[in-house]
Amino acid sequence: MIKIQELQKYFGQLHVLRGIDLQVEKGEVLSVIGASGSGKSTLLYCINGLEQIQGGTITVDGVKVHDKGTDLNNLRQSMGMVFQQWNSFPHLTAIENVALAPRIVKKKTKSEAIEIAKNQLVHVGLEDKLNVYPSELSGGQQQRLAIARALAMDPQYMLFDEATSALDPELVGEVLETMRLLAEEGMTMICVTHEMGFARDVSDRVAFFHDGIIEEIDTAKNIFENPKSELTKKFLSKVR
Amino acid sequence: MENQISFFSSFALNDIFFMAEAAYRTLLISIISISIGTFIGGIFGWMLFEGRIIAIILLGPILDVFRSVPLIIQLVLFYNFAPIVGFDLNAFESGLVILTLYTAALVANVVRGGIASVGQSMRRAARSLGMNYWQDLRYVVFPIGVRAIFPSWVGVALGVLKDSALVSVLGYVELLRASQILMTRTQEPLLIIAVAGAFYFALSYPISRFSARFERKWSQ
Ligand SMILES: Nc1ncnc2c1ncn2[C@@H]1O[C@H](COP(=O)(O)OP(=O)(O)OP(=O)(O)O)[C@@H](O)[C@H]1O
Ligand SMILES: [Mg+2]
Numbered sequence: 305m306i307k308i309q310e311l312q313k314y315f316g317q318l319h320v321l322r323g324i325d326l327q328v329e330k331g332e333v334l335s336v337i338g339a340s341g342s343g344k345s346t347l348l349y350c351i352n353g354l355e356q357i358q359g360g361t362i363t364v365d366g367v368k369v370h371d372k373g374t375d376l377n378n379l380r381q382s383m384g385m386v387f388q389q390w391n392s393f394p395h396l397t398a399i400e401n402v403a404l405a406p407r408i409v410k411k412k413t414k415s416e417a418i419e420i421a422k423n424q425l426v427h428v429g430l431e432d433k434l435n436v437y438p439s440e441l442s443g444g445q446q447q448r449l450a451i452a453r454a455l456a457m458d459p460q461y462m463l464f465d466e467a468t469s470a471l472d473p474e475l476v477g478e479v480l481e482t483m484r485l486l487a488e489e490g491m492t493m494i495c496v497t498h499e500m501g502f503a504r505d506v507s508d509r510v511a512f513f514h515d516g517i518i519e520e521i522d523t524a525k526n527i528f529e530n531p532k533s534e535l536t537k538k539f540l541s542k543v544r
Numbered sequence: 545m546e547n548q549i550s551f552f553s554s555f556a557l558n559d560i561f562f563m564a565e566a567a568y569r570t571l572l573i574s575i576i577s578i579s580i581g582t583f584i585g586g587i588f589g590w591m592l593f594e595g596r597i598i599a600i601i602l603l604g605p606i607l608d609v610f611r612s613v614p615l616i617i618q619l620v621l622f623y624n625f626a627p628i629v630g631f632d633l634n635a636f637e638s639g640l641v642i643l644t645l646y647t648a649a650l651v652a653n654v655v656r657g658g659i660a661s662v663g664q665s666m667r668r669a670a671r672s673l674g675m676n677y678w679q680d681l682r683y684v685v686f687p688i689g690v691r692a693i694f695p696s697w698v699g700v701a702l703g704v705l706k707d708s709a710l711v712s713v714l715g716y717v718e719l720l721r722a723s724q725i726l727m728t729r730t731q732e733p734l735l736i737i738a739v740a741g742a743f744y745f746a747l748s749y750p751i752s753r754f755s756a757r758f759e760r761k762w763s764q
Contacts, residue, residue: 377674380672384672384673393670395691395762404683408679408683409674454673
């Protein structure tokens with residue numbers, strides 16, 4: 305379970321997250337929507353410990369992410385993260401991209417790591433690209449590679465930061481399909497997304513971010529069919 | 545006329561060996577200073593990138609001095625001042641120290657740029673997989689950065705190889721100095737300069753070929 309209480313985050317003077325309270329249960333899929341600059345990416349970085357926080361707490365499976373004693377490198381293994389920029393390692397083939405972290409972080413043997421990598425590449429539908437370098441993959445394939453790379457660490461949670469926004473429109477579908485598959489397998493997911501169709505159809509709940517706070521959070525059905533906040537209504541009318 | 549012949553003698557096979565030996569000295573001082581300079585420069589570059597306070601206020605300006613003062617001035621100053629502070633260094637050792645620091649200063653800048661070129665987003669991706677700082681540096685930043693800076697580094701190495709000629713002012717008999725000696729004796733400057741040029745080319749060419757091969761391999 306990911307539990308966020310009273311989260312405050314500043315970049316210098318800029319107050320980016322202004323008191324976030326949020327709880328994500330095992331197996332839940334939460335989509336986070338909201339205007340650009342409202343702090344959605346920052347929230348994910350905070351959960352992953354990639355950003356410091358200035359107030360409140362984030363706990364993941366009972367471990368406080370920002371406590372001094374927390375072994376972040378260990379904790380991060382339980383949270384896979386997929387970025388807008390897919391960041392595949394350009395000097396490694398697809399299978400090496402996926403096998404790297406299991407080998408050096410989890411200290412798997414080379415053959416174990418390769419086995420894990422192969423399975424995950426099959427999982428995301430890249431079984432025919434094992435020995436190909438990222439430069440020869442399309443954006444959609446690279447993003448699926450990034451998903452496989454994160455899954456290879458056997459995470460409990462997956463955090464997606466606009467995994468499809470940098471993709472050409474015709475490539476968005478294959479990545480969303482992979483995410484949908486993960487959701488169906490029961491993965492706990494937090495998805496920052498601009499894809500309203502995905503948010504509505506795949507997520508259990510949807511959180512609408514506005515200006516560093518959660519303006520409204522509810523079931524996907526309620527948010528899309530019966531939003532309570534005027535701001536939510538306005539946002540949804542704009543993106544649809 | 546008779547007299548002159550006894551002073552000057554023409555270019556002989558022996559002289560080629562003399563120049564080959566000098567070329568070896570050029571290669572020796574270059575290889576050592578490029579290797580050590582690259583290593584130190586790598587560490588300096590990393591310090592500059594990480595921007596620790598000491599690195600910015602101390603290291604930066606010092607490296608700027610080495611990069612901007614002409615090498616020949618550095619060599620002469622160091623050779624003459626080192627004994628005063630208690631280092632009794634010969635021409636080779638003085639040349640080596642200065643060439644190494646000069647290389648390090650140039651490489652530091654290249655390396656800083658190389659690390660920066662990897663980008664925060666790539667590094668966050670590596671960290672998000674559970675890699676610690678050093679694993680990220682070793683398995684992600686290093687291989688990507690090396691490929692990015694390799695052409696610049698080859699430029700620095702070739703430059704140092706040629707600039708090592710300046711150590712001749714201290715009396716170290718490397719290729720250029722050997723050529724001067726032979727020119728005085730044979731009075732055949734054009735021939736000797738051409739031979740010296742051929743030697744420099746023979747030293748640099750393998751590096752260029754070698755690096756071109758690497759770049760081709762990496763660009764696939
Ligand atoms: N490293 C940083 N330093 C300073 N300010 C930052 C930094 N990262 C983000 N910000 C600022 O924090 C605010 C929230 O940024 P964030 O990236 O979380 O927004 P977002 O909701 O993800 O927007 P988008 O939909 O454009 O990705 C923005 O005003 C942004 O400019
Ligand atoms: Mg964002």
